[in-house]
Amino acid sequence: MEQQWILHLKNISYNYPDGTLALDNLHVKIPKGQRIVFLGPNGSGKSTTFLHMNGVLKPQKGEVYYEGQKLSHKESKDLWRKVGIIFQDADTQLFSTSVYQEISFGPKNLGLSNEEVKKKVVEAMEATDVSKLQHKPVHFLSGGEKKRVSIADILAMDTEIILLDEPTISLDPKHATELMEILEELHKKGKTLIISTHDVNFAYSWGDYFYIMKEGKVLLEGSYQEVFKQQTLLKEANLEVPWILEIYYDLLEKGKIKAPYPPRNKQELLKYL
Amino acid sequence: MYFVDHLAYCSPLRKMNPNQKLIFSIANMVMVLLATGYILPVAVILLMTLITITKGKISVKNFGKILLLPALFLIMGIIPVMVGLEMEAGLKIYLTWEGFYQGIFLAVRALAAIICLYFFILTTPMVDTLQLLKKYRCPALIRELMFLIYRFIMILTEITMKIFLAQRCRGGYNTIRNSRQSLSHLVSSLFLGLYQRSEESQRGLVARGYNGEIDLLPLEYDPSPKVWLFIITTQAALLFLLMI
Numbered sequence: 001m002e003q004q005w006i007l008h009l010k011n012i013s014y015n016y017p018d019g020t021l022a023l024d025n026l027h028v029k030i031p032k033g034q035r036i037v038f039l040g041p042n043g044s045g046k047s048t049t050f051l052h053m054n055g056v057l058k059p060q061k062g063e064v065y066y067e068g069q070k071l072s073h074k075e076s077k078d079l080w081r082k083v084g085i086i087f088q089d090a091d092t093q094l095f096s097t098s099v100y101q102e103i104s105f106g107p108k109n110l111g112l113s114n115e116e117v118k119k120k121v122v123e124a125m126e127a128t129d130v131s132k133l134q135h136k137p138v139h140f141l142s143g144g145e146k147k148r149v150s151i152a153d154i155l156a157m158d159t160e161i162i163l164l165d166e167p168t169i170s171l172d173p174k175h176a177t178e179l180m181e182i183l184e185e186l187h188k189k190g191k192t193l194i195i196s197t198h199d200v201n202f203a204y205s206w207g208d209y210f211y212i213m214k215e216g217k218v219l220l221e222g223s224y225q226e227v228f229k230q231q232t233l234l235k236e237a238n239l240e241v242p243w244i245l246e247i248y249y250d251l252l253e254k255g256k257i258k259a260p261y262p263p264r265n266k267q268e269l270l271k272y273l
Numbered sequence: 274m275y276f277v278d279h280l281a282y283c284s285p286l287r288k289m290n291p292n293q294k295l296i297f298s299i300a301n302m303v304m305v306l307l308a309t310g311y312i313l314p315v316a317v318i319l320l321m322t323l324i325t326i327t328k329g330k331i332s333v334k335n336f337g338k339i340l341l342l343p344a345l346f347l348i349m350g351i352i353p354v355m356v357g358l359e360m361e362a363g364l365k366i367y368l369t370w371e372g373f374y375q376g377i378f379l380a381v382r383a384l385a386a387i388i389c390l391y392f393f394i395l396t397t398p399m400v401d402t403l404q405l406l407k408k409y410r411c412p413a414l415i416r417e418l419m420f421l422i423y424r425f426i427m428i429l430t431e432i433t434m435k436i437f438l439a440q441r442c443r444g445g446y447n448t449i450r451n452s453r454q455s456l457s458h459l460v461s462s463l464f465l466g467l468y469q470r471s472e473e474s475q476r477g478l479v480a481r482g483y484n485g486e487i488d489l490l491p492l493e494y495d496p497s498p499k500v501w502l503f504i505i506t507t508q509a510a511l512l513f514l515l516m517i
Binding site: 051054056080081084085087089091092093094095096097098100101102104105106108109110114117118121135136137139140153154157 | 278279282398399400403420423424427428431470473474476477478479480481482483484487488489490491492
């Protein structure tokens with residue numbers, strides 16, 4: 001099958017200054033326009049992988065390709081124009097004194113005119129429900145508000161790829177649902193979305209393509225049918241099996257249902273019953 | 274600093290054009306420095322205090338609190354002016370009426386100038402100040418240093434409060450001995466935390482294309498003609514006070 005890879009990390013290795021090997025000959029291909037999930041325990045190298053995709057970290061070994069083009073060191077410096085990253089800890093990302101100016105930082109760096117920047121900032125603020133906070137200094141915001149501003153930061157840049165490092169962790173259910181709606185819209189627009197998470201249940205029903213990481217390597221990759229079959233490998237990465245699948249297999253074993261395909265979400269499971 | 278910026282952020286005068294505030298405050302300051310008598314500095318003290326408290330909605334208590342810090346410097350500063358020293362034939366310390374009046378006059382003028390400045394900083398958050406500096410062509414290096422220092426003071430306070438809270442929750446600072454230990458832990462983890470934080474912050478900036486200069490959308494404030502009128506009238510009145 002001819003698949004269009006938008007981003008390709010080839011044989012990447014990365015050592016942190018203290019000597020820990022964060023990425024070990026990592027090989028990752030990102031299909032364009034899909035929803036990709038990185039699953040893996042803490043310290044498995046998900047965040048480091050993201051920083052390589054965005055060009056903040058330079059691979060010590062290996063190569064990065066964007067749309068099939070191999071990037072030189074200089075070119076990978078410009079990767080941020082194509083790949084936006086929403087950090088796990090919003091404080092890492094937020095720096096400015098007012099929310100409005102904070103969000104303008106990325107688009108300004110893209111070299112847009114002030115009018116265009118303003119338009120993007122206003123749109124991003126509306127999408128993330130932070131318009132009311134626009135004149136507030138960043139350090140007066142609550143954790144969830146900071147998170148939403150950090151999402152607006154990247155939405156305003158309108159990048160082809162958006163990386164979200166543990167996005168739902170400090171959001172309340174209402175804003176988590178809203179984030180999912182934003183992501184759905186971005187997906188419809190053809191953006192490539194990449195999420196790292198521990199939440200197997202969410203990942204299972206959301207993702208198109210999965211990477212399971214462990215100790216700086218890809219342990220397992222593929223579509224949901226391929227990946228979640230491998231229950232022993234999942235266990236090896238300290239991941240649970242999604243509860244929907246667990247129930248499905250249990251029911252299948254007892255002969256209570258005869259559905260050939262595993263259900264993706266609660267609705268599908270209920271339909272089978 | 275956190276406190277001052279918070280007050281400025283909450284003040285209704287924040288919405289006033291920062292440039293007008295700056296001009297008003299500096300014009301008053303110049304008048305005070307030109308003054309030769311008491312009337313003008315006292316008038317400025319009253320005017321600026323009144324505006325800051327009634328229009329700027331800064332409570333008298335907070336205003337007094339913030340004035341305490343420069344007041345201490347002021348007192349220390351006027352003592353050498355008031356007191357005379359004589360070294361011939363043994364050490365003599367004396368106080369003359371002339372020196373005393375000179376000291377008081379100096380103090381009143383300095384206080385008036387400080388209050389002018391306070392009017393500005395208590396109604397203008399750091400963001401606006403930085404933007405004004407840009408408008409007046411202050412070099413980018415100085416502006417960005419100011420901005421980073423400001424931001425890091427905020428982060429420093431935040432991390433300190435977090436560590437302090439974490440320590441208190443587990444019985445830190447409950448005895449004198451324990452306080453000393455807790456404090457030493459706090460300081461060391463603060464430095465480590467800050468170092469890590471600055472690395473992370475750098476990454477966060479680079480991820481959105483930081484290349485050495487922070488370029489943001491300017492905030493917009495329309496100057497109000499009413500305020501210009503007010504500034505001109507008060508300056509005319511002060512000029513009149515200066516003449517007499």
